[in-house]
Amino acid sequence: MSTPQGARARARIEVTAAIKDAARRQLAEEGAAKLSLRAVARELGMVSSALYRYFPSRDDLLTELIIDAYDALGEAAETAAARAGDLAPARRWVAASEAVRRWALAHPHEYALIYGTPVPGYSAPETTVPSASRVWVVLLDIVRDAHRERGVARTPVPAELEPEARRMAADLAPDLPPEVVTALVASCAQLYGLVGFELFGQFNRVVEDRETFFRHAAAQLAHGVGLVFP
Amino acid sequence: MSTPQGARARARIEVTAAIKDAARRQLAEEGAAKLSLRAVARELGMVSSALYRYFPSRDDLLTELIIDAYDALGEAAETAAARAGDLAPARRWVAASEAVRRWALAHPHEYALIYGTPVPGYSAPETTVPSASRVWVVLLDIVRDAHRERGVARTPVPAELEPEARRMAADLAPDLPPEVVTALVASCAQLYGLVGFELFGQFNRVVEDRETFFRHAAAQLAHGVGLVFP
DNA sequence: GGAAAGTGTGAGCAGTGCTCTCGCTGTGGG
DNA sequence: CCCACAGCGAGAGCACTGCTCACACTTTCC
Numbered sequence: 383m384s385t386p387q388g389a390r391a392r393a394r395i396e397v398t399a400a401i402k403d404a405a406r407r408q409l410a411e412e413g414a415a416k417l418s419l420r421a422v423a424r425e426l427g428m429v430s431s432a433l434y435r436y437f438p439s440r441d442d443l444l445t446e447l448i449i450d451a452y453d454a455l456g457e458a459a460e461t462a463a464a465r466a467g468d469l470a471p472a473r474r475w476v477a478a479s480e481a482v483r484r485w486a487l488a489h490p491h492e493y494a495l496i497y498g499t500p501v502p503g504y505s506a507p508e509t510t511v512p513s514a515s516r517v518w519v520v521l522l523d524i525v526r527d528a529h530r531e532r533g534v535a536r537t538p539v540p541a542e543l544e545p546e547a548r549r550m551a552a553d554l555a556p557d558l559p560p561e562v563v564t565a566l567v568a569s570c571a572q573l574y575g576l577v578g579f580e581l582f583g584q585f586n587r588v589v590e591d592r593e594t595f596f597r598h599a600a601a602q603l604a605h606g607v608g609l610v611f612p
Numbered sequence: 613m614s615t616p617q618g619a620r621a622r623a624r625i626e627v628t629a630a631i632k633d634a635a636r637r638q639l640a641e642e643g644a645a646k647l648s649l650r651a652v653a654r655e656l657g658m659v660s661s662a663l664y665r666y667f668p669s670r671d672d673l674l675t676e677l678i679i680d681a682y683d684a685l686g687e688a689a690e691t692a693a694a695r696a697g698d699l700a701p702a703r704r705w706v707a708a709s710e711a712v713r714r715w716a717l718a719h720p721h722e723y724a725l726i727y728g729t730p731v732p733g734y735s736a737p738e739t740t741v742p743s744a745s746r747v748w749v750v751l752l753d754i755v756r757d758a759h760r761e762r763g764v765a766r767t768p769v770p771a772e773l774e775p776e777a778r779r780m781a782a783d784l785a786p787d788l789p790p791e792v793v794t795a796l797v798a799s800c801a802q803l804y805g806l807v808g809f810e811l812f813g814q815f816n817r818v819v820e821d822r823e824t825f826f827r828h829a830a831a832q833l834a835h836g837v838g839l840v841f842p
Numbered sequence: 843g844g845a846a847a848g849t850g851t852g853a854g855c856a857g858t859g860c861t862c863t864c865g866c867t868g869t870g871g872g
Numbered sequence: 873c874c875c876a877c878a879g880c881g882a883g884a885g886c887a888c889t890g891c892t893c894a895c896a897c898t899t900t901c902c
Contacts, residue, residue: 661893
């Protein structure tokens, strides 16, 4: 990673990066399904079989791009939350949510790659988990801060869900009340729903002023996890 | 449509149906991306080019399957809502939501076809709109009934969203208060998010008792649109 | 009855992911 | 210093895809 020993090792790093760059460009333009190894090779002036020296298969290339996309999305949320560090938790929640939406709209194909239909027969390997978690950790941290500082409103959970709520809290955030963790998980899924609906065209001819609509919906989600607006 | 005139017209209908059946089977097994015209033709003992007498392209076949999937999902929601016709609106909402989830889990690839990543370069034609609306009309009707019978709780909408809320209400349900229509649209997106998160594996290693979790989340959504549990 | 549609066939084009062999070349051990 | 070896790119090739086209055959309709 630090000092590439020889010219060959250096070249390998550069070529690998060039392949990923070209692939990312194709992904952004045409979408994952039309990402073709041969086209990538063509763009780089190589022959397609040469790519297999760097990536064992098309799926492995996709996995790399998936991790990059998760990281980019996570970073967008992180910086948004950081820039809103002085605001009330509820406002930071909305800021982070809006960052997710903006990133998705700016990189629709990359968002679709990570949150759209999984490629058939392809299941994301374990290595993606840390990067995939980053967005949700941002939201979790906002709730955690709110809980530490001024407390969060709790919406009780029905009895039948209590064991599961306790289990989730123990797994994800033992320092938070189970009801809050439950609401947080649901809110993450719902946030994904709001973004996906807009991105995949389900709001066509329904919602026009989507930014305002989203801001309101995100604020409602914040309220749902117990964050209060000052 | 009623009486196919000659043997030829009858045959055409049968062959068309057989093609769609075989395609649906392949779709259910392998997913949309691996649905291959040639494989369908092979299964039917035809040569691939013969299929083009019935469907101008692979995308047109997919469109038919998409409409069928929308209709099947809509019907599932409709019957669930009808069977819960005696219950309070909030419970009917949950029943319809659970029907959507169940249908999605039972037909993951078909659900992915309609609500997952749109096929690149493919945009659903107008003909899909009526079928696509059916699910949401079910939820809308539940809210409408509740509004007529005992009224719904209204969560005020921020000033900046008021014009858009009024516009949406005028377009979708002029008989309902704008705040309620706004909440309904958001809830639909959020319902889609809950189902999608579970279906596409984002709940892996997070939520275990997903049915109970979903029921609670759907009830929260019902509460969000102003339905009250008795 | 004959012209005109409708339908299935098979070849073929351009594209895909992926494998394999063949040379060339940079690298590390003797 | 030199040479064997590993890494690398080229090219051919396999099996597959969607789609087109000319060609026969059959049903339909005037």
